[in-house]
Amino acid sequence: MSLEQFKDRNVGEQNYYQVDIADYPTTGWGKFKRAVDRTFKGELFVGLWVVMREMIKFDIHTVQYPKEKLPIGPRYRAVHEMLRLWESDTERCIGCGLCEKICISDCIRMDTRYDENSRKEVGEYSINLGRCIFCGYCAEVCPELAIVHGPRYENTSEQRAHYVTFEDMLTPIDVMKAGAQKEYPGFGAITPHEDERVQKTPLAY
Amino acid sequence: MFEAIAFYLFAFLTVAMFSITVLTSQALYALTSLAAGMIFISAFFFLLGADFLGAVQIIVYTGAVMALYAFGMMFFDTTRELKEKNSSSMIVFGLSGLAALMVVVIFVTPIASEHISAIYPMHENVGNTQEVGMILFTKYLVPFEVAAVMLLVAMISGIVLAGKKMDRSLTQMSEEEIQSMQESDKKAVL
Amino acid sequence: MDTAFIIETIIKIVVILLVFSALAGFGTYFERKVLAFMQRRLGPMHVGPYGLLQIAADGVKLFTKEDIVPAGVVGPIFKIAPVITAATAFMAAAAIPFLPEFTLFGYTVHPIVADINVGILYILGVMAIGLYGPLLGGMASNNKYSLISAARGAAVFISYEVVTGLSLLAPMMMVGSLSLIDFNNYQAGGIGEWIIWSQPVAFILFWIAAFAETGRTPFHLIANDHEIIDGFGTEYSGMRWGLFFIGEYANMFFISFVMAIIFLGGFGDGTVLGAFALLGKVAFFFFFFLWTRAAWPDVRPDQLMWLCWKVLMPIAVLNIVITGIVMMF
Numbered sequence: 001m002s003l004e005q006f007k008d009r010n011v012g013e014q015n016y017y018q019v020d021i022a023d024y025p026t027t028g029w030g031k032f033k034r035a036v037d038r039t040f041k042g043e044l045f046v047g048l049w050v051v052m053r054e055m056i057k058f059d060i061h062t063v064q065y066p067k068e069k070l071p072i073g074p075r076y077r078a079v080h081e082m083l084r085l086w087e088s089d090t091e092r093c094i095g096c097g098l099c100e101k102i103c104i105s106d107c108i109r110m111d112t113r114y115d116e117n118s119r120k121e122v123g124e125y126s127i128n129l130g131r132c133i134f135c136g137y138c139a140e141v142c143p144e145l146a147i148v149h150g151p152r153y154e155n156t157s158e159q160r161a162h163y164v165t166f167e168d169m170l171t172p173i174d175v176m177k178a179g180a181q182k183e184y185p186g187f188g189a190i191t192p193h194e195d196e197r198v199q200k201t202p203l204a205y
Numbered sequence: 206m207f208e209a210i211a212f213y214l215f216a217f218l219t220v221a222m223f224s225i226t227v228l229t230s231q232a233l234y235a236l237t238s239l240a241a242g243m244i245f246i247s248a249f250f251f252l253l254g255a256d257f258l259g260a261v262q263i264i265v266y267t268g269a270v271m272a273l274y275a276f277g278m279m280f281f282d283t284t285r286e287l288k289e290k291n292s293s294s295m296i297v298f299g300l301s302g303l304a305a306l307m308v309v310v311i312f313v314t315p316i317a318s319e320h321i322s323a324i325y326p327m328h329e330n331v332g333n334t335q336e337v338g339m340i341l342f343t344k345y346l347v348p349f350e351v352a353a354v355m356l357l358v359a360m361i362s363g364i365v366l367a368g369k370k371m372d373r374s375l376t377q378m379s380e381e382e383i384q385s386m387q388e389s390d391k392k393a394v395l
Numbered sequence: 396m397d398t399a400f401i402i403e404t405i406i407k408i409v410v411i412l413l414v415f416s417a418l419a420g421f422g423t424y425f426e427r428k429v430l431a432f433m434q435r436r437l438g439p440m441h442v443g444p445y446g447l448l449q450i451a452a453d454g455v456k457l458f459t460k461e462d463i464v465p466a467g468v469v470g471p472i473f474k475i476a477p478v479i480t481a482a483t484a485f486m487a488a489a490a491i492p493f494l495p496e497f498t499l500f501g502y503t504v505h506p507i508v509a510d511i512n513v514g515i516l517y518i519l520g521v522m523a524i525g526l527y528g529p530l531l532g533g534m535a536s537n538n539k540y541s542l543i544s545a546a547r548g549a550a551v552f553i554s555y556e557v558v559t560g561l562s563l564l565a566p567m568m569m570v571g572s573l574s575l576i577d578f579n580n581y582q583a584g585g586i587g588e589w590i591i592w593s594q595p596v597a598f599i600l601f602w603i604a605a606f607a608e609t610g611r612t613p614f615h616l617i618a619n620d621h622e623i624i625d626g627f628g629t630e631y632s633g634m635r636w637g638l639f640f641i642g643e644y645a646n647m648f649f650i651s652f653v654m655a656i657i658f659l660g661g662f663g664d665g666t667v668l669g670a671f672a673l674l675g676k677v678a679f680f681f682f683f684f685l686w687t688r689a690a691w692p693d694v695r696p697d698q699l700m701w702l703c704w705k706v707l708m709p710i711a712v713l714n715i716v717i718t719g720i721v722m723m724f
Contacts, residue, residue, distance in 0.1 A: 035706070047690035051433040062437040233469050233534055240527060256513040257573075263520035267527070268556060274530055275549045284469050284537045333512055334573055 072151055075186035077134045080127055081150035082169040083183075084176050091170060092146035095120040099138035099147055107131035108138060125166035129155065136187040148184035208252055215248040230289050232281045240270040257333045407508050411488050419644035420450040426685050433689035460633035465537070468630065472535040476627075477635045480528030480642030484649065487521040490514035491652050492576055494673070495665030507576070514575045515563060518653060519556075522608060525646060526552045528639065529610075529617050533627035544626030547696050548617040554703035555607035555614075561711035562600035565718040566590050566657055575653070579661035589660040596714045598658045600707055605650045607699065609643065612688040616696050651680035 025031045063070055072078075083092050095112035111124035139148045147169075155162065171181045183189065222242035226235045243266035250259030281287065341349050375383060424439070424447070431438030439446030464470060491514075492507040511517060526548055533545025567573060569590065570581045582588045591598045607614040618626035628636050655661060655676035663669035694702070 044691060048686060051686065051689040054435055055429070055432045058432065059435055060432075060437055061435045062431075064437070064440060231469065233472055233531075237472055237527075237531060244524065256511050257516065260513045260516035260520050264516065264523055264556075264560070267520065267523045268553060271526070271530065271549050271552055274534065275546065278534065278542065278546055278549070284467065284535065 072153070074184075076151055076153070077136045077139075077149040077186065078153040079129065079150055079155065079164065080138070080169050081148055081171065081184075082125075082166060083146055083148060083181060084171050084173075086181075089173065089176050091122070091166075092144045093122050093125070093166075094144055094146070095122045096143065098141045098143065102137045102141045104135060104137060105131045105133050122166060126163045127169075128161055128163055129157075130159075130161040139184065139189075140187040145184070145189060148189070149186055150184075211248065211252055215245050215252075218242075219245045230287050231285075232277050232287060233284065236270065236274055236277050239273070240267065243267075243270060255333060257337050403504075404508060407506070408489075411493070411508065412485055415485065415488065415645045415648060416641060418648055419641040420454065422644040422647065422681070423453065423640070424450050425681075426688070429682065429685045430689050433686075454637075457634050457637035462633045462635060463630075465630050467537040469535040469537075472531050473630075474635070476528050476530075476532035476535065477631065477638035477642070478528075479531065480525055481638040481645070482642075483521050483525035483528070484642040484645040487518045487525070487649050488645075490517045490575060491649060492579065492656065492661070493652065494670045495662040497670075510574060510576055513573045515567065515573045515578075515653075515657070518575075518649075519559060519563070522646065522650070523552070523556055525642065528642060529627040532631065532639070533617075536627065536630040538630050540623040540625075541627050541629050543623050544617045544629075547623075548627070550696060551607060551610075551614065551616055551699060554700045555604045558600055558703050558707045558711055559604040559608060561708060561715060562597045562604060563657070564711075564715050565597045566594050568715070568718055568722060569593065575656050575661070578657050579663075582660040583664045585663070586660065589658065591658045594658070594714070594718070596710060598654075600711050600714070601658070602654065603707060604703075605654060606684075606687070607703070609647050609650055609684070611647070611684045613691050613694055614699050615688075615693050616699060619693060647681060647684050648677065651677045651684075654680055 025034050084090060085092050095110065097110060097112070100108045100110050107128040107130075109124065109126050109128075110122060112120050113123050115121040134149070136149060142148075175181060185191075219242050222238040222245060225238035226242065229235050229238070244263055247259040247262040247266075250256070250262055373386065378386070427449075428438040428446075430436075439449040442448040442452045464473060489508040490511055492505075492510070494506040496503055496505045498504070529548045530545045530552075533541040533543075533548060536542070566578070570578050572578070578590075582590060606612070610617055618628060623629075628639055631639065652673075655673055659676045660672075661669075662673040
């Protein structure tokens with residue numbers, strides 16, 4: 001069966017039919033017949049057989065969670081990460097403040113200043129994970145692909161308001177040196193085959 | 206010696222339980238101690254070697270007291286104490302005490318004067334159940350059957366009284382039908 | 396009454412208590428495992444190898460939990476109700492022969508506490524008392540769900556008890572005794588002499604009534620989790636709740652023994668093979684209790700009463716009459 005049928009949300013007459021339900025018996029004889037019918041139909045044994053078959057097949061679907069984990073999607077949106085530039089190993093964040101501005105739950109706070117080279121530098125940067133709804137807008141809006149969502153979904157904290165700071169999120173330098181930083185394919189990231197789709201800016205108008 | 210200990214233990218327990226039944230003003234205590242007392246009585250049957258009667262005592266009275274519990278649930282908030290109104294408690298206690306005393310005298314007099322004798326002696330190698338059956342279906346056949354007929358009469362009258370509107374189900378009727386039914390009932394009463 | 400008899404009886408009682416308390420614990424483990432396998436799950440896995448020590452963990456939890464007696468309950472009755480369930484379950488075991496008699500160090504052991512000649516009546520009566528536990532617990536709890544559970548308990552009890560008694564009458568008439576040992580000896584000749592072949596209707600009826608008696612799934616009305624929370628157990632915590640649990644599972648084992656001995660030949664001629672056969676039959680009945688829980692839906696209380704009074708009781712009476720006619724000629 002193709003998915004076409006399910007994608008068609010146009011509810012109409014097309015695939016619906018009334019389930020055939022027998023009328024409720026009104027006479028005593030009808031009730032008696034129904035009771036006898038149900039008794040000797042053997043439907044109870046069908047149920048018994050189904051569960052017994054599953055037990056014999058022993059086709060267990062349990063994931064023993066702390067020991068085994070299901071793979072999560074590459075676009076999964078968990079705790080944020082800050083990426084570094086591949087070329088210079090410095091952080092990608094330019095302190096533009098777009099993520100702070102777009103954050104709909106007001107959980108990002110950043111504080112920027114000019115460093116000695118008169119470049120903008122991020123001083124304080126923290127995300128209140130107690131407020132964050134992991135919507136992914138910050139990653140989408142980031143022009144430098146600096147703030148992205150990582151795969152770490154297991155968090156515990158002693159407090160409701162649990163903050164992650166810039167240093168916590170930044171890719172560790174040894175990971176970076178090993179070339180093990182992972183790019184994020186989710187919201188705001190460059191999609192595959194992006195280069196082929198790049199077109200010249202039409203300047204004709 | 207064991208028998209004596211067991212007898213006095215169960216005698217004390219039975220009397221204590223029935224005293225609670227009479228004296229408490231808490232419906233749940235009364236019912237529970239009644240059930241416990243009935244079960245303790247079966248101990249006397251076991252002590253006397255009448256196993257069958259003992260087991261039957263347990264089965265019959267657990268069911269009977271269970272029905273009483275159902276009534277208790279319907280009529281009282283069983284977790285609260287009841288406010289009783291004993292206007293003339295002395296007369297009630299005096300009369301019931303006198304009745305109890307008379308019952309004791311009636312049963313004890315023949316035993317005390319040693320004029321009681323077992324007409325139907327125990328047969329050897331025959332179980333308790335068979336003994337009861339033999340007596341029940343020979344000497345006491347007529348009382349047994351009469352009791353059975355009486356129970357049947359009680360059952361049928363109970364069904365007739367309770368089953369007047371059994372064919373009508375309030376959950377499956379519409380509001381108007383219920384209303385018209387209630388009105389017709391009123392007319393019937395008037 | 397000599398001293399050896401008393402000592403032997405006490406030892407038997409202690410052994411039965413210990414074995415079946417432990418079995419009740421293992422029963423919960425089996426139940427969780429079997430239900431899990433039938434539903435494509437694994438069940439308890441983390442405590443011990445394959446979750447075997449889960450029972451110990453549950454026991455520790457039950458014993459160490461605070462014993463809460465809520466405000467507004469009828470204290471003494473609330474406290475005694477779980478004891479009634481557990482105690483009567485084990486009292487019923489007194490008349491059940493668990494194994495054929497065997498010789499241990501030159502001393503013949505009868506694995507039955509008291510072979511009274513009204514064994515079945517005694518077991519039925521004591522198991523009937525066992526239902527006072529849920530009833531009293533439900534009525535004393537000062538909780539509406541518990542009260543509903545108690546009301547259901549009373550209604551269900553009155554319905555199924557009739558079927559239990561009447562369905563057993565026909566086999567009793569055939570054997571001519573109420574002792575379970577006599578039942579066993581009546582069927583000692585082998586599979587061909589089992590009462591199930593001559594009384595299949597009584598067997599089915601008693602089996603259905605056994606489900607109502609132990610409150611297992613098709614008739615799991617008095618503690619139906621999805622309707623009335625835990626019914627009579629709602630206000631209980633810790634070991635008092637655990638006593639209800641032990642009583643329920645011990646009852647399941649004992650009623651399985653009763654069914655196996657009355658209808659399926661028990662331990663047969665008393666050899667070692669017969670003893671294992673009895674345990675196998677009991678295991679099957681216990682497994683069936685779990686099996687139905689995975690497969691079948693619950694019925695409503697009024698459906699159970701309808702079934703017991705209007706269907707099963709007439710069939711049971713007919714069965715008795717037919718048995719009597721056949722035995723007479």
